[in-house]
Amino acid sequence: MVSPVTSFLKEAENVAFDPEHRKKIKFNIGRYDSAVKKGIKRYSEFELAKQRAANIKRDVIKNLPQLLEQFENSITGNGAEVFWAENSVDAIDIVLSLIKETGARSLVKSKSMITEEIELNEHLEREGIETIETDLGEFIVQVAGEKPYHIVTPAMHKSKEDVAKLFNEHFNTPVDLTPEELTLFVRGYLRKKFINADVGVTGANFLIAKEGAVAVTENEGNALLSASMPKFHIVIAGVEKILPQLKDLDIFWPLLAVHGTGQQTTVYSNLFFGPKKDTEKDGPEKMVIILVDNGRTNLYQDSVVKESLVCIRCGSCLNGCPVYKNIGGYTYNTTYSGPIGAVITPHLRSFKDFKHLSFASTLCGKCGEICPVKIPLPQLLIYNRQLANRKKLTPLKERILLSLSTFFLLHRKLLDFFGGGLKNLGVKLFNDKIFGRKRELQDFPDKSFATQWIKRKNNSD
DSSP: OOOOHHHHHHHHHHHHHOHHHHHHHHHHHHHHHHHHHHHHTTSSSSSHHHHHHHHHHHHHHHHHHHHHHHHHHHHTTTOEEEEEESHHHHHHHHHHHHHHTOOOOEEEEEHHHHHHHHHHHHHHHHTEEEEESSSSSHHHHHTTTTTSSSSSSSTTTTOHHHHHHHHHHOOOOOOOOHHHHHHHHHHHHHHHHHHHHHHEEESSEETTTTTEEEEEESSHHHHHHHHHHSSSSEEEGGGGEEEGGGGGGGHHHHHHHHHSSOSSSSSSEEEEEOOOOTOSSSSSSEEEEEETTTTTTHHHHHHTTTGGGGGOOOOHHHOOOOOOHHOOGGGGGGSSSHHHHHHHHHSSSHHHHHGGGGGOOOOOOOHHOOOOOOHHHHHHHHHHHHHHTTTSOOOOOHHHHHHHHHHHHHHHHHHSSSOOHHHHHHHHHHHHHHHHHTTOOOOOSSHHHHHHHHHHHHHHH
């Protein structure tokens, strides 16, 4: 069996040197970057807004157990039911039990990363339950038999020509349809699914503790239709999604929109307080919220990496990361890719199997700079690396090399003793093994930096 790290390195090399893939990602992320720059300019005090959001989320993490209990009490008071799932198996069992009670055979689902995390679609399909993704990007990758490529933009790796060809193969639509025509086709196709669905599943961008509400923000209306048209609405959400009260959305919804798509606000901002009341004509007759842990306690119990629980899944760290932009989303082989995925995946799944993701970073700092809730992602990546070394999960030769390099870097005289010639010889001998065959390093100068600096200082005096 191929190890996760071997698979990662092989796939990373294949994707990084695929010019067609690089072209598509460069184009799509370029459009994102342009939109986000415009969105940020709408703020008069952008950093202040980020700091306030960061403060709120850190208070949430400090008081997470109490806020979760408050949310449960509030939303059950609104007529909904709450279930707690320790892991993905529990979550799947709860969903299947609820669906079997209703005798449902069809389900519509809006975009939700946690349902990808627990592999909901695969389990439902094994039970013969038709499960339809209703977000356009999710629908595209579902038809293609793929997983989401990106937290916010699931089909970022596909061009409009790719989508037209895919729909031609599966639905016999003309191969030359424009993006607008492709969208209209999907709209008509999904509308029938919405009308006939027995169950609707959504995730949650935020869970509001005080008022007992589920906040979902989107651009297509599919989440609203998934929640309101079927008679049964199931919400699946991670326990970290809590916000203290409704007024906090004033900060978080615009920040999420700006960082996710560059918009001032998304087109549809939905609040679900529970099933429809006797005085209401529309809406689900039953609403259930499943609160999922699935490894989040591991993050919560670590005093350092618990910072990652404040993430609002905007995807901005992926778009800013030079590594992600070169190796793509699928190379990570996990639900959450990019810098945030590299931080949390080892703790959510297996540190031994996924520790290598934290080493797949240049530590350039862009991810920490752009994060709307100021997660110190570069520091958390370094922390995971240190943890991997302390647990002796990295190869012995790497640990020896790290100890030697640390020793030399802490002693200037040793660094200066080995001249540029010896250093260049060492690089030539070990470059391929350490840095890879396709990367070249500049030659070390004959004289060390310290020697050059002293000479320069003397000359200036």
